[in-house]
Amino acid sequence: MKFAYRFSNLLGAVYRQGNLNFSKDGNSVISPVGNRVSVFDLKNNTSETLPVSTTKNITCVGLSPNGNLAILVDEDGAALLVSLITRAVLHHFHFHKPVNSISFSPDGRKFVVTKENVALMYHAPGKHREFNAFVLDKSYYGPYDETTCIDWTDDSKCFVVGSKDMSTWVFGAERWANLIYYSLGGHKDVIVGCFFEKDSLDLYTVSQDGTLCVWESDTELDGLVLKKSRDKPKPLRPGDEEEEEEVMEEEEGEVIRGKAEAPEEKTVKNVRYKHRSKHFFNKEGDFNNLTAAAYHKPTHILVTCFASGIFHLHELPEFNLIHSLSISDQRISSVAINSTGDWIGFGCSGMGQLLVWEWQSESYVFKQQGHFNNMASLAYSADGQYIVTGGDDGKVKVWNTNSGLCFVTFTEHTSSVTNVTFTSSGFVIVSASLDGTVRAFDLHRYRNFRTFTSPRPAQFSSLAVDASGELVSAGAQDSFEIFLWSMQTGRLLEVLGGHEGPVSCLCFSPVQSILASASWDRTVRLWDMLDSWQVKETLPLTSDGLSVTYRPDGQELAVATLNGEISFWNPQTATQTGSVAGRHDLETGRKETDKITAKQLAKGKSFTSLCYSADGESVLAGGQSKFVCIYNVKEQMLMKKFEISCNLSFDAMEEFLDRRKMTEFGSLALVDEGAGDGDGVNISLPGVRKGDMSSRHFKPEIRVSSLRFSPTGRSWAATTTEGLLVYSLDGSLVFDPYDLDLDVTPASIHKQLRLQEWVSAIVLAFRLNEKALKQEVLETVPHEQIPVVCGSLPDIYVEKLLGFVAACLEKSGHLQFYMTWAQNLLMLHGQKLKNRSGTILPTLQALQKSIQRHFDDLSKLCDFNMYNIRYAAALSKQRGVKRPADEEEEDEMSGEEEMSEASLDNAELML
Template sequence: MKFAYKFSNLLGSVYRKGNLLFTPDGNSVLSPVGNRVTVFDLKNNRSETLQIEGRMNITCIALSPDGCTFIAVCEDGEALLCSLVSRTVLHTYHFHAPIHAVRFSPDGRKFAVTRESKVLVFHAPGKSREYNPFVLYRTFYGPYDETNCLDWTSDSSAFCVGSKDMNTRVYGARRFSNLIVYSMSGHNDEIAGAYFEENSLDLYTISANGRLNVWECDTDLDGLKPYEAPDEEQKQTKLHTYKEARGEGAGFSKITSTAFHKHTHILVTGFQDGVFFLHEMPDFNLIHSLSISDQSIASIEINKSGDWIAFGCGGLGQLLVWEWQSETYVLKQQGHYNNMNCVVYSPDGQHLATGGDDGKVKVWNTSSGFCFVTFTEHLAAITGVIFNQKGQVVLSSSLDGTVRAFDLNRYRNFRTFTSPRPCQFSCLTIDPSGDIVCAGALDSFEIFVWSMQTGRLLEVLAGHEGPVSSLSFSPSQELLASGSWDKTVKLWDVFENKGARETLNIMSDVLSVTFRPDGGELAVSSLNAQISFWDPQLAKQVGSIEGRHDIGYSRKEQEKITAKKAFNTVCYSADGQCVLAAGRSKNVCIYSVANQMLIKKFEISCNMSFDGMEEFLDRRKMTEFGSLALVDTEEGKDVSLPGVKKGDMSSRHWKPEVRVSCVQFSPTGRAWAATTTEGLLIYSLDSTLVFDPFDLEMDITPSNVKSTLAKGEYSTALMLSFRLNEQSLIQEVMENIPIPDVEVIINNLPDIYVDKLMAYVATAIESTAHIEFYLIWARQLLMQHGPRCDHNKYSLQYLLSLGRCKRKFVTQVGSDSGLDQEEEEGSSSEAELAMESLSDSDSDLLMDNT
């Protein structure tokens, strides 16, 4: 079994904080999710979380006009320059202060950053051959308080900055004689948005209390004069206020985000109560208004055409894309806005079901990364989810005292299981046939057994002396295993109603139990960070793993000593040779059952915005009064209330703790999922074709490759496309090569490109409509470079031997039955249909490979 699992995707979280961005083509949305960035492809209905991590949560992002690079800035001011093509971090720069806004100039030559009360303008990375991508051009001063927002003019000659000091200032990006800085007041609240009109210096400013000011400039963009002498005539502006957007005074919501589309003159304002307005400027005509949430709208962005508007609501983790002309949703996604507790794969591995503290059960598509159905019938936190054998029903247990069954064909709750006395269910399982449903209780220490067909309660299994923490049915036997905090694991024969068959004594409280896929072994995780393995037939322990040091140490900010860690969840791999274990830590461990040793450890996050990331006491935070985290400060960082473990309105301060609540292997073993504080993380062995250039030079560009192809230099163009390794470019080059030239090109292809061409052809054959064209490429590759297929020689040898055996069998049957020569040849030809489909050269090639 391979263990080279890599981060593949992040589900269950679609937006946290920061600003949203559309790609230049308007088909994709970039959304910051914690310390990562997710790209939602609206055209192909797919989502992808980039393998880019910041040290803390990302608060603002900026995309270059060409759509190739973007800048992501974290809470502490760390900026990551990333490539959207290769999905990698190119450079890191630290501003050493929180950043509120970052924006590229329209010409892509500069970008501006609002830092404290200053504005920093940098040369855009990649536009000049500098060793340091972040080259400071100039620092602009003037505001008396923090700067909130900024916008560039259409020709990138000037920019405006809105500040908390209720003023908006216009700066010249270059030295002009009639524009140095111009300050405009008139608002009585902080500036929420400031925007230039298209091809003009006219300005719109919006304050947080709902006041809109329109500023008309008597100088055009062409009227800005380059700097010549210090006594030139200065720029003059005049103010014209049309009317207030929402009025002034108490009772109206506060503006939390704004966006302006310059070409269509559409202004979008989002409010604290989840309402947004669309106005046509400069006449301020109300076009549309809608309430999309009961939480404040944190970010708004409009795509290039002005048809789609993206909204982000951080309070509930919502991401919406609204087409305002047809008044329809293009995208409507919401993650679990509280902790995610459990996850399970469907039997075919195509879907994932999750349950969270918000009482919702969500079903996700693993290929697209989108949630396609949400069940909200539960009234309390979800503690367990499971699919039935066919994958058409998902069951969930909850602290509200119910177990519910949901139909994935009609999307309805068709069965509800309850107990005679109200109790809180902590775990759930279903037998392999799908007829028996079992749930364990926290308060009554009992296990309830229901019939899936009738919904009736069949049996109540009593015997545990503590809360039931985990249940698992044996896949091969009529056996139910239950783990409890009373330090025992009981094996029940549910169908014979004879009570507990065996009781296994564990050294500590049991947190998780699970059977091996063949039912021959039982893995038990306990509070002392041990995983013990038991033979369920003999009730005998056959092995154990000590994981105290593997799970890692973590210390919360307000903890004086390191907390005790353990594996809260354990899962077998598909072949049963390994177990996946995780708990209240940032580490996920894979162990070999046979060798009882650690094979690989995965660190799920490096986000320092979470609590519990530090392994040791940070002495830099120690003061004469103790740890700084245990001292109330005047900056709003109050010490949290005792016992607060999740965000609520009563907590003075809450910082989420990094933890893994559930892990699950996919049925194929090619991937595994983990519900974490960040969301649902998917790690996979299958990697898609990404930008992975090699032997790259400055003159190797897509335009040069296309020009080489147009000249008829097909072999050179093909090799250049593989050096860039962009899938669309390789496809364009290959499909423009004439068929008669294929054999010559492959014959003269250097060996370094043969493997890459083979891999691409194998991938393309599965999805292309030009199947015959790619089969010609595949045949020529096998003819010219057949010995490279040594890893398939045993399969080919088996196919050949199977053909010989069948041929011999048909010949023998024909001779025994007295068939004449023609009938025998006809029967033999039917048996050798697969062999005859190959030419003589192909058969010789197969023989050579074997």
């Protein structure tokens, strides 16, 4: 049960492609990220990735008006109906063609999907359970080219569809007698957006060449007349050219096709549109196309975005320019406005940016950007609160694990960052790069305060910092040397030579001043930092060394080699204690251009990243595959395998050759499309990991570049092609009883609580091991009885109780109550816990993480209160004569100030 890790969050990527949506209350933005969907809460500044995924990248998202349902459609037209309340998949559906846009009607009863040149209207899934959630109502034909956008009237009676053939079509959602369809022209380019005015049939259409057309209808919404008879029309004769439409009933729904315009019923006046005005946006050249548009009906504000990263705010119908700003140097792919009209969300697929702009105060509400290229490395801070990542774009980003957001980005490196790590203090980040520098960043002042370089330019591919944080080492991939610097002075201390191949990985022992280095020369060398930096031991490997890591207690060494093996060594005796053959566990998929099977391809694959768990009992391994494996070190066997992605938009995902991609000339990926001179095919070179970025169709290959366990042992993270994936233990779903007996029942636990037998009630609750029951028992114990209960608790339950207190302290509001539990457990059982420091270290780090988080929040609050109290005291002094009531208030304020300072002192003592 301790390996029941589940997908928790996706960091490092905030937007890829598709349309943005705001939640019903307007406080959250829903963004498609690859084949997943992330929800960013702008009020609480947190992010969450839904635990659902499609088989390919998501292209459009439709949100129901009540905000409870979402329809996710991928590149192939496969759709998922997802509940945003339970985060569960309710229905699978396939449209069989790529879908351009999807939109629910305002009353939530219908939704329209546009694919190719047809608009399909479906009955929206209701509250009742149905066999088929998507029931086709009508099919609308009219445009000659692909449809691009949809908008509904406020009363859900009509909808409008824009097309690439420069036309806009208005369709009736019901069988109206005076409006079946209406076609509008007036544009010279692709229609990007079409919008109805509030409570009206008046229209605004925006095209890609920066033209806005305003259309005025001669009929109000109330003037639409329902058609009485629904008889099938007679079949058309060859000479009949005056029919208005052709309607036919089919099994899948009603089909409406546009024909030459002529009224069918003379008694009802047809809806007519008049071209009221045309406006043009200021452009800076042909490259500056209009790419996205959104309209907020209550405030009459139109937002238009351009390929140069500029966006405009206009008030309609007068076309008054309110605001114009450049927020990016890349094309803005999507735009959305929240329900109140205050916030505007922008998505830039080229840079992976997601921005939320408050246009009235002209400030950013939310501004996040992922790594532009692949992530190369990650590291956890000592308390597990932060994760630092380095990418091929040369950026170093720091992420908060609680909120899932990046709060600082360092851009000093000029080339790919190959490795990052935290020092033991948790406030200094060290990064190595191919630009020939190793840099140290301060998390207090957010600056680069040290830059380490070598005498000759070298590309650093590996990095390690010792337990004290004083020694910084980096390995070069071209000169086969290891460089050592002092963190305090920044001086180069020593250059360690001896390896005959590139240094692939470095790791310091957590308990001794010994550096382990793995190299392609099939050796692992142990360097003694105290004895003139000499080689202490040389461990011979069976193949090239790719990764090396120490166990948290420093008594074991794990090495991953090129032949797919993980070998375990005793660093004291330099003897091998075991090995795991993990080649068959990788199960790599075949790439599109591969000419051999995935099974044969797997023989050349290996693990490139290793990490021990917090307790040292298992090791996490990943490589050039979609699988991450957890091995038990003692038993040397595979415990669990995680599939990090099911996204077929990545290369090397499929195990077998897809017959649909086979032609008479061979695989479709190997056939030249005639894009160039016909000299050859764009096939990636052997050994190239990242693909050819210059080719027309670039598919990134799925791989895991780095893995790390959290110091608390509750989660692990992996940098992959998708982004930074976090897997954590979901305690509410894990039933793991301890020493269970027939007498251990909730009834017997409640009986002990009624008898005020606190110790026996706690022991029984921890034997049953249900979170809600443990929390109930713990919070029933009187505050003054906590020291007595902690003193008489059996030793075996002390560590379990301390871990549970650390978990509760992170989310509970009973701060002082749980702090009292933690303080008494540590004070009364400190010596016994010290003897088992290796096994209890993850629990203590989880406790430290919880206390540190509350300390940061409380210190800000106390500082804020102190300034408020001083301000109030200064105001009272300005008023002149103090009344007795004022003096009493000032005494109370000074008392509150002393209490806030006392609470901060208590938190500092606990830390």
